[in-house]
Amino acid sequence: MEENMLDLIQSPSDIRNWSVAQLEKLAAALRQVIIETTAQTGGHIGASLGTVELAIALHYAYNTPSDKLIWDIGHQAYAHKLLTGRYQEFGTLRQLNGLSGFLKRRESEYDVWEAGHASTSLSAAMGMASARDLRKQHYKVAAVIGDGALTAGMAWEAMNQIGQSKTNLVMVVNDNSMSIAPNVGAFSHYLTELRSAPAYTRMKQEVEQLLDAVPVFGGSIRKTLERTKDVLHHAVIPRNVFEELGFKYYGPVDGHSLTDLISVLRNAQTVEGPVVVHVITQKGHGYLPAEQRPGEFHGPGPFEIESGQFIKKPQPPSYSHVFSQTLVDLAHGHPEIVVITAAMPDGTKLDLFQKAFPERFFDVGIAEQHAATFAAGLAAGGMRPVFAVYSTFLQRAYDQVVHDVCHQDLPVIFGIDRAGLVGADGATHQGIYDISFLRAVPNIEIAMGKDEQELRQLLAGAFDRPHPVALRYPRGATRGLDLTLPLKPIPWGTGEWLEHGRDVTIVALGPVVYQALAAREILEAEGYHVGVINARFVKPLDTALLGAAAAESRALLTLEEHAVAGGFGSAVNEWANAAQVAIPIFNAGLPDEFIDHGAVDYYLNLFELNADGLARRVRNWLPLKKTAER
16 A cells, blocks of 8 residues: 555655645655665665655645755655655666666756755755845745754855845754764754753743734834843743844754644744754664664665665675774874764774774764864874865865865875775765865875775875875775785885886776786787886876886876876876876876766776776777887
């Protein structure tokens, strides 16, 4: 019966005349589909299970898509997808050519805003509301933002403008006490106080109802009563921070009660000026394993529904795990080492360091800009800070990296996690731009090892550097190499000549070195003589090694799992131009386009960055050079 309900829904308008009892059955059906689908595909199940009733209530109370419903991040929007005509496709979630795990404007007219990172919804909502007002239109605007996202400065910048503008806009705070990990910081504690103060809310409502019931006759009497109302508000009811910023506050509201949600959301639409609806939800609601282990069920891979156990094949530790464990190993003898995360201790595996050295571990919340400058301050104070952050999250702190870290030449180490293609999370999470935006900045040094052993060696060496260091490493499992070898730092700024070659030398950065070695085997069997260099450093380049390769080979082929524009290959081109190197240089990397979700191996093959693709490139390229020489 429940699945048949979803077959009946082509758009939210189909449910707007349903009873609350029918909507409650719909909520159960949505939960079941989300659980069954993510058990197969993986995905952001926890937050989406927590917002099922909220998604129903929002589409029930608002006339979407005419009214604009903005979700801060797709983590919480699976029910929204199911309610907006995508039920039949939902099984393709996060699969190649299937539905995105986040919101996508080209996927649905109901996805009016797309974001892979938190804290943008309020700025977007203010923009849409302002556009509406300027164009004399009348649609309503509602933005859903998580309590974790409110740790980001951007959200407060938007609230500052919204409160001052007095425009009609509803801000729904989805408060589940978590972002990916449990929330931290003063504002998190403040929300806890609001959440645990129902008496305040009841008193507030009763006083307002009493004052609103007083009859008003003349203008002077009206002004007197309004002043009296304001005095009573301040005397009896302490205003909360949202009200001080200019918002009308409703809450806390039970985020799993459709009756309460619909009533409050309808009332909020009638209020002049900005409104906050504070909704209390439970991450993973309706699925016991996700309720009990919300951190683990933020964005898991496939799992068994009955047991809640993840379906994982035995594999070596991840690069993130190796990075964190190496930090732990080094920190035992170096009390100056401190570690920073921006609300990602589990995702970056820094929880290992947190457990070993809690007093030297800092979780600053979803606040990458602050994290970068905080790291600079620690370095200025004599500590050796490491800020481990996903490549695409570091983008948010670019100004701070430039001005606060690099301009002052402070020895901050940036552990750039998820460097390269990331698979199912798609375009907003592909770590393929960080070389481009970091390489142009003076003082910073950029390195990436070919495997986990080199990651450990480079990390150890980074602590000897007096400059900022960006150390890149990919998502996923390592190669399973011996991690008990002594930590001997790699001579800084040096590459590794693995094979010599007269025809072409492939100069590769990172784990794609192994693709280059495999391509060499294919080509050597066909009569080509192919060299391979493990570059290891983007900045400084090992120009001596590159010069030797250029003298030995008839051509160079740079290889990177990164955008070609401004990437490692571009750095080699710049060196070759300055050094007046005459041989051809071809750059193999990712094209100038956003790359959607799909398996990493698929894209390596599509863009000819795997062994077979590299062999094809060389075959198609070198014969032209041989013909020209004859």
